[in-house]
Amino acid sequence: MGMTMAEKIIASAAGVESVRAGDIHTVELDRLMSNDGTTHLTIDMYHQKLNHPRIADIRKLVWIIDHNIPADSPKTAASHKKMRDFARAHEIDFWEGKGVCHQIMMEHYVRPGELIFGADSHTCTYGALGAFGTGVGCTDYLYAMVTGKSWLLVPETIRFNLKGKLPEGVYARDLILTIIGKIGANGANYKVMEFVGEGMKSLTMDDRIAICNLCVEAGAKTALMEVDEIAMEYLKARGREPKVSVQSDADAVFTEEYTFDLSQIVSIVAKPDFVDAVVPAEEALGVKIDEAFLGSCNNGRLSDLRVGAMILKGRKVHPHVRFLVVPASQEVYEAALEEGLIGIFMEAGAIVMNPNCSVCWGSCQGVIGAGEVLISTGTRNFKGRAGHPDSKVYLASAATVTASAAAGEIMMADRLNA
């Protein structure tokens, strides 16, 4: 019997011929990413809980400060210092203030075929480059850090066949929100979401990253996509080669298969307080908003900023809306500077911040107050996610978010007044 993409990657990492869903294997990990959400806890455990503290392979570690930067409290600063000092002492690759962790990983590290642990749920992002990336907690991370290995229960795979092309004004974010809406917040629980089909050809790398990134919101263990010319071009431009490019065998077994016709996808909004509470954006029009957010590991890339700038050019942000624009990395910010996008956002009255998780994380930058409404390109809209428990978050595409920022209420881009 053939293997899925995920099974092949795990088999290789386990050093065996083949694996099957349901097996448990010990695997060698290619990369271990941790951010300022939990690294300080990992460090504490490293010092306090281990009889023989050691790190299996320093070169595999990537530590990134992205959630609370610039630091918002002495407590945050102390946890950053702990992380920084440890990274420095052990010569661990360390990124502070350079961007959101998953964006940094895609720009600088991920290679097709790799098996990657990240101490962050959206590690499934790396499937856009055919890598098996999955989120773990700090204890699993510590174990992997010390031994270079971990145990893994081989997940089943759900296959998504994509056909056609997204209509004008409809984006990858609308597609993935539609899929999550269809299968539900638990629809891919512990499974792999694998995306294939001729529809993939019309999806750029930015699109693919946005799709894979959100899969954990359907409960997925990870997401995976094949490495085609588009992915290879992205890799080559960054001077990287695949570890190995895999495809699911023709006779691989999938637990479910779905087909999505991209041309039928419409603009989507995920209503408070659940990512799978999706409706066509049309049904959410008119809701008054206090804040809008364009950024995050889901939609903070150059193409997203281009969409926003195109809508906002010649317009102003509504006087009673705070429009936070946060590029996902310093590289994205500099490209946006060069293209004049940052200038357009500043001219329009937006609030442009340094690359970081910002209000998607909702801890210290752009937090919203009691009774307020945020429309966001972030990954989650759980109760209280962006600030006060009595606040509401709508998730939408960069286009819908930007149009809403201009209108002062939930608005679709093609309905915005001149």
Place this chain on the structure above:
Amino acid sequence: MGQTIIEKIIARNTGMDTVKPGDIVTVQVDRVMIHDIFIPFVAEKFEEMGFTRIWDPDKAVLIYDHLVPASQVDDTRHFRIGDAFAEKYGMNNVHRSDGICHQLMTEAGYVKPGDVVFGTDSHTTTYGCVGAFSSGIGYTEMASILGTGTMWIKVPETIRVVIEGTLPSNVTSKDMILRLIGDLGADGATYRALEFSGDTVDAMSVSSRMTMANMAVECGAKCALFTPDEKTAEYCGISLTDAEQGLVGDADAAYCREIRYQAEELVPVLACPSQVDHIEPVSKLAGIKIDQVFIGSCTNGRLEDLMMAASILKGKRVAPYVKLIVTPASRLIYQQAVRNGTMEILSKAGAVITHPGCGLCCGRTGGILSDGERVVATNNRNFLGRMGTSKVEIYLASPATAAASALTGTITEPETCRL
């Protein structure tokens, strides 16, 4: 007998021929500034006082800057209260994310030479850079001005500060004002006006004068005054009237003290933890390891300051494990820095660039530090606990010293501050 600048401004404002220090007079206020931190308190006191209308809504300016972007869940309450107050009383001059209050008041043309201006912030002395009498007050006082348009003041004595000569190539107006504060002490100018003159001052840009006026309160001064000139006129977009041009201290005016500096003798300095008047030359502290550099604030967040930093950082990178946080003072400045390539240089050097606002200076967020950490910052205060725990050391410096230090990761004297 001749008059000092502050005496001339107050005399003209009150319609008297002359005034003298110690006189208690009532001034007609030309403009007021309220920012986001204090608007809820101003609003509450205003209504508690029983006022039902603002004396002249066009003379009031409301600016959100300390809380932009919000970092705590109750911050946005300040915006809602501010917006509601502005709407209720017909205030149209509201700036919600355009930058720091003190930058906007002159940049957006709210203050002109000779104006009498009060603001709910101690650094309201800033607008003296264009020859206005401007000073900080509390929110109760502000509420009473909103209702009456007037305020009682005691005419202050004036300390005359004359600076002559050419500044060395690595010395900025920030070094000059820090030196003065060190010499006078934190209360050396309490209740007094500081009047600046001399050819060094004449040669300074309005931006550089702004740095000095901004920090005047740190030696206790009530206000700072600079004589309006062609640079002022260009900055304010006006032609100077005779009265405005006449805002210069008369030769026979009475000053309680005169201090003179020869510019060539000045050196780059720092205000050391944790007092603003604890001044030392940078060269004496060179080599001390630092963790962070902050370039921004109403003191030194202007285009001139960003370009000064960029010229030092160009083509180089911030030292490993050191953070450089850059927060421009206004939206306009940010846009200008984008257009002339300054932002690109700063970003490529590794700067963390945030939206215009008070940022780290007010110590709520924006780069807070922890025990044992050190920051070199271009703002105006380094009080204990200001940017984190009481075991954080804050050194105040010029943008040139800050940028040079960011490159080495240690306190470093800049080679030059010229572009």
Place this chain on the structure above:
Amino acid sequence: MAETFTARVWVLGDDIDTDIIIPTEYLALKTIDDMKQYAFSPLCPELAAQIRPGDVIVAGKNFGCGSSREQAPEIIKALGIRCVIAKSFARIFFRNAINNGLLLVENPTLRDAVSEGDEVQVELGRAILHQGKEYRIASLPQNLRDIINAGGLVKAMRRRNGLD
């Protein structure tokens, strides 16, 4: 107005700035009562809880320097401090205190003689008595006494607007 009272002394140094009196991070708390527990926290975190109504603060020069935050004198008043006696006051703090009815008294030498927990007897407009010695103090100018006598600026304005 000849007023005399006795009080327990808390001693502070020179240049007590407004960031010490109430750090910026607490300024977004809703009420003065919420804030007052954090008064002086960067310098002495235990002080606020120990102050009893009727106590006085005796401090060095330039008390209240720094920011214009009016919460600084409001909080000192809310803690129950009867008056602040200092070698000198920063000017914004001075105005804000008057406007809130917090009594301020200047004297150049008392601070060097007192210790924490001492008792002083204050005779407004005349002198402070401490361990048998007399320290002269002056009256405030009339216009400022008017504001304090009215109970602060808010009450003065309410009267002006025909309320109360």
